[in-house]
Amino acid sequence: MQFGISAPFRGPLANPQDIRAVAEAAEQFGFGVITVADHIVVPSVVNATYPYSETGEFAWTADGSTDCMEQFTLLAWLAAVTTEIRLLTSVIVVPHRNPLFMAKSLATTDQLSGGRVTVGCGAGWMKEEFEALNIPDFDARGRVTDEYIDVMKLCWQETSASFSGEFVDFANVAADPKPVQSPHPPIWIGGESMPAIRRTAARGDAWYPFGSNPKFRMDTIETYVVRRDKLFAEAEKVDRDPQSIDLAYNCAFHSDVEVEHSDGGRQLFTGSADQRVEDIQALAAAGVSTMIVNLPTPDLGQTMERLEAFSTDVMPHV
DSSP: OEEEEEOOOSSTTOSHHHHHHHHHHHHHTTOOEEEEOOOSOOOSSOOSOOTTSSSOOOGGGTTTOOOOOOHHHHHHHHHHHOSSSEEEESOEEGGGSOHHHHHHHHHHHHHHTTSOEEEEEEOOOOHHHHHHHTOSOGGGHHHHHHHHHHHHHHHHHOSSEEEEOSSOEEEEEOOOSOOSSSSOSOEEEEOOSHHHHHHHHHHOSEEEOBTTOGGGOOOSHHHHHHHHHHHHHHHHHTTOOGGGSEEEEEETTOBSSOOBOTTSSBOTTBSSHHHHHHHHHHHHHTTEEEEEEOOOOSSHHHHHHHHHHHHHHTGGGO
């Protein structure tokens, strides 16, 4: 099992010194992945339902704060201040940017980082942000995402690329340099819905769900396995070996304090180090090879303590 954390991208630690300190500590303590989230603009009023909240409220705007560093810029900066850790977009809201720009930018960062980029992809959920960016219609976001992923893969692999689709049309384009990773950086598909699962089966190298989506709850091993098996069934429908799809998992509810599950009993991935080790071993037995845990906090000292404690008390035993 490989573990990852999120880089500070908003709030008190979103400054060069603290971001660098967290990234360097993550490498020092043996974490394999550092993630960067994505919003280009955050409207001060958001009526769209946030998928990862019990109430549907977007926590970022609850206190009136809308700050957020730009994902591709921060990803490249992290490449410069780290040497080994993988750099995961968690996730790109794919329709927000031109696919030729994304292909070029991500290939450049893959070159500069020595082949450490992992491309997490999602279709997005905030309608107000789509409208502000004046991009293809929100209701078309799934089709846009599929097409843009196809365009990026084409640009990464072809010497002279041409594409004619519903949203993109170009001919004889060279997008060099190519990524270090061949045939391209790994594509992780974020999301828990059936469209995301089908996208993973058709286009993804890995499935990357969040365990905290109330609509598609995966906060027990049993509920995770049910959803995983839907992915495997979809892979077989498109004549793909399910074992060719890597499994990752983002656990926003991880805690060293025991929490009661909404259905009673202990919430998975909470409690003592021994309890969490046992839970993570069960997740690994279900096929998951990468787990992102919510260790960073708004306080740098506390973040460092949590990173070190997890690396000492949990990681060596999994």
